[in-house]
Amino acid sequence: MPSLHDATRGRLLFGGDYNPEQWPEEVWADDVRLMEEAGVNSVTVGVFSWATIEPRPGAREFGWLDRLMDLLHAHGIGVVLATPTSSPPPWMGALHPETLPRAEDGTVVSYGSRQHFCPSSPVYRRYATALTEDLAARYADHPALTVWHINNEYCTHCWCDETAAHFRRWLTARYATPDALNEAWGTAFWSQRYDTWSEILPPRTAQYMRNPAQVLDFKRFTSDALMECFTAERDVVARHTPHIPVTTNFMPLWAGQDGWAWAEQEDVVSVDVYPDATDPLGGQYNAMLADMTRSQAGGPWMLMEQAAGGVNWRPVNHPKPAGLNRLWSLQSVARGADAVCYFQWRQSRQGAEKFHSAMLPHAGEHGRTFREVKRIGAELALIGAEVAGTAVRAEVAVLHDWDAWWASAQEGRLSSLVDYTSLVQAWHRGLWENGTAVEFARPDAALGAYRVVVVPQLYLLRDAAIDNLVAFVRGGGTLVCGFFTGIADEDDRLRPGGMDARLRELFGIRTVHEWWPVDEDQVVGCDGFEGTLWSEELEPDGSAETVAAYRGGELDGLPAVLRKGSAWYVSTLPQPPALRALLGRVTASAGVRPVLEGLPEEVEAVRRGALLFLLHHGRSPVTVELPGRYTDLLTGADADGRVELGRYGVAVLRELPA
Missing domain, CATH: 3.40.50.880 (Class I glutamine amidotransferase (GATase) domain)
Structure with missing residues (x-):
C-alpha cells in the first residue's frame, strides 16, 4: 500500500493548487520561475478542470495538460493530479438534469457553481469514472505524478428520487426487513410505521419535526454514498498506478463525512484548514485540526489547503498579519504535517474566489505575502530531512x-x-x-x-x-x-x-x-x-x-x-x-506532564520525533527557558538554556549532547 512517504521522499512538500487553465499559456513559464524561487516542489493540478478536459460529452482535450505536466517535471515540481469530478461542466446539467441535486424542499440545485451533482446519480458516476479512467491511463507513467487527489471537498447532499431509491437499498442492506427498520426507528411514535420499502423517503421537508432516527440514518447513508463515489474513482487510479498514493481533501470538522471511516479508505489523509486570522484562538483551532487529522492518518498527513492571507467567504475577510502564515504553517508541521499547501498558487482575477488570497497574490512577486511564502519554502527545505516521516506521541x-x-x-x-x-x-x-x-x-x-x-x-x-x-x-x-x-x-x-x-x-x-x-x-x-x-x-x-x-x-x-x-x-x-x-x-x-514546563502564556511546545518546536502566538517578544542545550535548525544558532522568540516567532530545536 503506497503512503505519503512514497510521495515526499524524505522531504516536506510545499506548494498549492495550480489552476493554469485560468491564464494564457505564456504565463506558465513565469509561474514555474517563481515556484522555483519560492521553493515549491509540489502543486495540485486539475481540481476544477472538467470543462477544460471534456468541453463536450466524450471529448478529451489533454494537450494542455500534457504540456503542463512536462513543464512542471522539467523544473523539478511534482504533481498531485486531481480528478476534476467535483464540478461537472454545464453540459451535464443541461443534458442530464437528473444529475443535479435536490434540496430538502425539492428545489433543484442548478449548475453555475461547484459540487452540483447528486452522489447517487448513475449518470454522474458513469461520466466521472470514464473521465478518471482516461486521465489515469494517460498519466500513469508520467514522472511528475506523485499523488492522486480524488474530487475535492466532498460535501454534496441530495434528497431527489434517485437518492431515495439508493437510500432504500442502503436501508435494506442494513435492516433486511421493514419490521427491523420500524424497531430501529421507533416508528410506533406518530403513526410512522412503514409496511414496504417503497414507502420510505429521505427525510425531506416535513410539517413538523422529523423522525430523529431516520435523519441519523440518512446522515450515515449520505457519508457512505459520497464514499462510494470516492472509492469508485480511487479504484480506477489504483488499478493503473498501484504505487501512487491516493487522497481526497477533508474539510475540518464537517458533519457530512464520517472521517474515521473515510480515512480507512485513503492512502494519505489530507485536510483544508482556514482559521480566522482575527480569532485569538485561531492557533488552538489549527492545533486541534492538526491533531485530529494526524490521528485519522495514524501518522504524517497533508495540509492540502490553507490561505496565504485572507479568504472571501466570511462576513468580513481580514488578511493574515505579517508572520502569522509562517507560524501556522510550521505549527502544522510540528503536529505531523509532511505537506504544507495552499489554495491557491496564483490569485484568480475573475470568478467567485478572486478575493481569496494566494501564494502569488495580486500584489505580485514583490508583495509581502509572496516574500513570506518564500521564507516558509526555504525553512521547510532546511528542516525537511529531519522532520519528514517522524511521529508525534501523545498519552x-x-x-x-x-x-x-x-x-x-x-x-x-x-x-x-x-x-x-x-x-x-x-x-x-x-x-x-x-x-x-x-x-x-x-x-x-x-x-x-x-x-x-x-x-x-x-x-x-x-x-x-x-x-x-x-x-x-x-x-x-x-x-x-x-x-x-x-x-x-x-x-x-x-x-x-x-x-x-x-x-x-x-x-x-x-x-x-x-x-x-x-x-x-x-x-x-x-x-x-x-x-x-x-x-x-x-x-x-x-x-x-x-x-x-x-x-x-x-x-x-x-x-x-x-x-x-x-x-x-x-x-x-x-x-x-x-x-x-x-x-x-x-x-x-495520571502522570501526564506538559511537553515543556514553565512556558510563557502564549508559547506552544510540540515534540515531533527528536525535535522540539516552540511556537509563539503573541506579538511581544518572550524568553523561553530550556532544559538543556539546543541548535535552532531555522537559524543555525545554538540555544544554551534559553531562546528568544519575537512576534509570531518559531524555533525548531535539536538537542545537543550534554
Whole structure:
C-alpha cells in the first residue's frame, strides 16, 4: 500500500493548487520561475478542470495538460493530479438534469457553481469514472505524478428520487426487513410505521419535526454514498498506478463525512484548514485540526489547503498579519504535517474566489505575502530531512465520533446552544493551554496506549464503546467525561436512568433525575468556578467523591463534578480557566506532564520525533527557558538554556549532547 512517504521522499512538500487553465499559456513559464524561487516542489493540478478536459460529452482535450505536466517535471515540481469530478461542466446539467441535486424542499440545485451533482446519480458516476479512467491511463507513467487527489471537498447532499431509491437499498442492506427498520426507528411514535420499502423517503421537508432516527440514518447513508463515489474513482487510479498514493481533501470538522471511516479508505489523509486570522484562538483551532487529522492518518498527513492571507467567504475577510502564515504553517508541521499547501498558487482575477488570497497574490512577486511564502519554502527545505516521516506521541486521547455528533444535532434537542464541535474545541483548548500532547480516537478504538481519555460529549454510544470505556478504567486508565454522555444507543433510543447503567456505575451515579440546560449568557455557580450551557440533577450512589457541588439555584448542594477512582464526570461546562485547571489536575494525577514546563502564556511546545518546536502566538517578544542545550535548525544558532522568540516567532530545536 503506497503512503505519503512514497510521495515526499524524505522531504516536506510545499506548494498549492495550480489552476493554469485560468491564464494564457505564456504565463506558465513565469509561474514555474517563481515556484522555483519560492521553493515549491509540489502543486495540485486539475481540481476544477472538467470543462477544460471534456468541453463536450466524450471529448478529451489533454494537450494542455500534457504540456503542463512536462513543464512542471522539467523544473523539478511534482504533481498531485486531481480528478476534476467535483464540478461537472454545464453540459451535464443541461443534458442530464437528473444529475443535479435536490434540496430538502425539492428545489433543484442548478449548475453555475461547484459540487452540483447528486452522489447517487448513475449518470454522474458513469461520466466521472470514464473521465478518471482516461486521465489515469494517460498519466500513469508520467514522472511528475506523485499523488492522486480524488474530487475535492466532498460535501454534496441530495434528497431527489434517485437518492431515495439508493437510500432504500442502503436501508435494506442494513435492516433486511421493514419490521427491523420500524424497531430501529421507533416508528410506533406518530403513526410512522412503514409496511414496504417503497414507502420510505429521505427525510425531506416535513410539517413538523422529523423522525430523529431516520435523519441519523440518512446522515450515515449520505457519508457512505459520497464514499462510494470516492472509492469508485480511487479504484480506477489504483488499478493503473498501484504505487501512487491516493487522497481526497477533508474539510475540518464537517458533519457530512464520517472521517474515521473515510480515512480507512485513503492512502494519505489530507485536510483544508482556514482559521480566522482575527480569532485569538485561531492557533488552538489549527492545533486541534492538526491533531485530529494526524490521528485519522495514524501518522504524517497533508495540509492540502490553507490561505496565504485572507479568504472571501466570511462576513468580513481580514488578511493574515505579517508572520502569522509562517507560524501556522510550521505549527502544522510540528503536529505531523509532511505537506504544507495552499489554495491557491496564483490569485484568480475573475470568478467567485478572486478575493481569496494566494501564494502569488495580486500584489505580485514583490508583495509581502509572496516574500513570506518564500521564507516558509526555504525553512521547510532546511528542516525537511529531519522532520519528514517522524511521529508525534501523545498519552492523552480525546474521543470524537460522527454518529454521536449527528444524533446530538437533532431538531427536538433540549438546548440548541449546546454545539458538539464547540464542546470538542473547548475541551481541546484546556489541554492545549496546559501544553498537553493530544491525539483523537474513536470510542471503540484500542485505548491501552493512553494514560488519559477525554470525552467532551458523546450523547450516542454503542454498547461496545461503553464496554471499551469501562475496560479502560478497570485497566488503570483515567477517564474524564463531559455532560450528557451515554444517553442514547445507536438507534437514538434513550437509555434508562438518564445515562447508560454501566457508565452510571463507573462514575458513581444512581440516577440522573433531570437535565437542566442553561440559558445563553447565564452561568451556574459551582465550588470554585462557574459553569455554562448545561447542568444536571444527579443522585450519587455513595461510592464517588463530590469534587465540586452546585451552589445556589435548584441544584444547590448537588454534585457538579464527581470522581470515582480514576473516572471523572463533569455535569456542566466549566468556564475556560476552570476547565483548564480541572484537566491539569486530571492529567497530573495520571502522570501526564506538559511537553515543556514553565512556558510563557502564549508559547506552544510540540515534540515531533527528536525535535522540539516552540511556537509563539503573541506579538511581544518572550524568553523561553530550556532544559538543556539546543541548535535552532531555522537559524543555525545554538540555544544554551534559553531562546528568544519575537512576534509570531518559531524555533525548531535539536538537542545537543550534554
